[in-house]
Amino acid sequence: MEAAYPRAISVEELLVVTFTEAATEELRGRIRSNIHELRIACLRGESDNPLYSALLAEIADKDDAAKTLLLAERQMDExxxxxxxxxxxxxxxxxxxxxGMLFEQQLIEDESRLRYQACADFWRRHCYPLTRDIAAVIHDVWKGPRDLLKSLDRWLQGEAPQLKSPPAPNETLAERHQQIIARIDSLKQQWREQVGEIEGVLENSGLDRRKFNRGNQGKWMEKVNAWAQEETLSYQLPDALEKFAQSFLLERTKAGGEPPVHPLFSAVESLLASSLTLTDLVLARAMVEIRDAVAREKRRRGELGFDDMLSRLDEALRGDSGETLASAIRQRFPVAMIDEFQDTDPQQYRIFRRxxxxxPETALLLIGDPKQAIYAFRGADxxxxxxxxxxxxxxxxxxxNWRSSPAWWAASIGCSASAITPSCSTRSRSCR
Structure with missing residues (x-):
């Protein structure tokens, strides 16, 4: 610790942050136990524990160290x-x-009821007035507000995400719906007008007929023909349509052969690559409106959620009094240790970093396993x-690795090997 911080510190000056309540109690107990065992080692002047022995070798005044450790042990409850x-x-x-937290606010541990109420209100405002055809499209994705909330839940917690491709601010569901229907109808019309041309193009091309045989071609064309004659009531496209996309046909052309090329194939390719959905528009609108509605209701009630505490501290540290606040925290905790750091998200690290x-005269120790930083479902980033x-x-x-031993690993590998090695009885075929 001397390399990390230039002077001895008291327990009250050391901050330890982890990510679950269970982990805080476990850490507190383990720290207390280690302090106690090292204190006993100082009094005895020796220890069977290699770590404590190494520490003892660096401690000049073991009696003074034992007194310091006794004080720390007594302070662990605080x-x-x-x-x-x-x-x-x-x-x-x-x-x-x-x-800026001058007014006391009540901590609310579960915001699920507030989120559902806000989602139900959003559903009533935006989905009830929809025409039957648009409502049917929405119903194919979400049967009601509970289904919508399941899709949104991860984006309603923590810092608001930044959308990579947000929809236009004034775009409506009706406008998007009409655009999608128009694109589908346009291809249907082109198909009806040009389907007679593509049979000859396909026949005279270098298609590998083992991959695109004539029997299947006829069946696929029949399905697309039937679809092209129907009124467009949904965004569903027949599976057979992709068989006439330009890229699909290129992949099934013989090496050195002439690929089938036609404007209709390119039009099919373009439609299949386009976004024929209302989902992104609904989710983007709902995320913003539900987050805002929940925040307004918490303010009205004088309540504060867990994620709000991170946001408030983050905002305060970036505000006009941010450096004053940061300095006050540093004076209280000159040394901070962040356990399970791989579970930290951008907002949390921004707070610690700020x-x-x-x-000067501070230390920040980040403790974590980079191999576990891939577990996004735990919040890792x-x-x-x-x-x-x-x-x-x-x-x-x-x-x-202090969590296992060579004997444990040998036993584990042995069990794994026996589990994957096939056994052969005298009545079975010999194993090769």
Whole structure:
């Protein structure tokens, strides 16, 4: 720790952040146990534990160290071991003026009812007035507000995501629907007018008839012909249509053969590649409106959700009093250790970075397993991990696996090998 921080610190000055309540209690217990065992080792002057023995070799005054460790052990009940949400809540309340949290707000642990109510309101406003044909398209995707909420749930938590290709602000469901129907009808008309031409084009081309035989060709054309004669009531396209896309036909042309080329094939390709859906428009509108509705209702009730605490602290740190707030937190916790750092998302790292990065007389230690930074379902973000790795001054790698032993690994490998090795009885064929 001396390399990470220049002076001895008390337990109250050390912040430890992890990502579940269960982990905070486990960490608190493990830290207390290690402090106790090291204190006993200092009193005895020796230890069977290799780690404690290495530490003892670096401690000049073991009696003084034992006194310091005893004090730390007694302070562990008050140690700052928090979840990320618990840390944000404590910092907002302790620094109410700097964070702008001058009014007490009640913590709400479950926002699911608020989200459902907001989603049901959105459904009534936007789906009830729809014409029958558009309502049928929506109903194919979501039967009601509960289904819509399932699709939206991950985007209603945490920081609002930035859409890569947001729909036009004023685009309506009716406008999008008419555009899609018009595109489909346009291809249907072109098909009816040009289908007679493509039979000759296909016949005189270098198609590999093992991959595109004439029998299947006739069946596919019959299905597309029937579809082209129907009134367009949905966005569903027949599976047979892709058989007449230009890229599909090119892939089934013999090497060196002349591929079949026709404007109708290109038109089919274009339609198949286009976005024939209302889903992105509904999700984009619903995400914004539901998040706003939930936020308004929480403000009206004087409530604050877990994710709100992160957002409030993040906003406060970027506001006019942000440096004052960051300085107050650093004075309270000059050293911070972030456990399970691979589970950190961009907003959480932005908070830690704003407070401790490149600040004199402070230390920020990020502890995590990069191999687990791929688990996005747990909130992990590999790009956040990579950014942090580029930010820090020093990297340390744990090159010893302390969670298992050579004997355990040998047994595990043996079990795996026996599970995948086929056994051969005298009555079966010999194994090769």
């Amino acid at each position: 140690a700052a071991v928090f979840t990320i949400h618990g840390f944000c809540q404590r910092m907002l309340s302790l620094n109410a003026f700097e964070s 407070i401790w990065r490149r600040q 590999i790009f956040t991990y990579m950014k942090a790795r580029g930010d820090v001054a020093a990297h340390y790698t744990l090159d010893t």
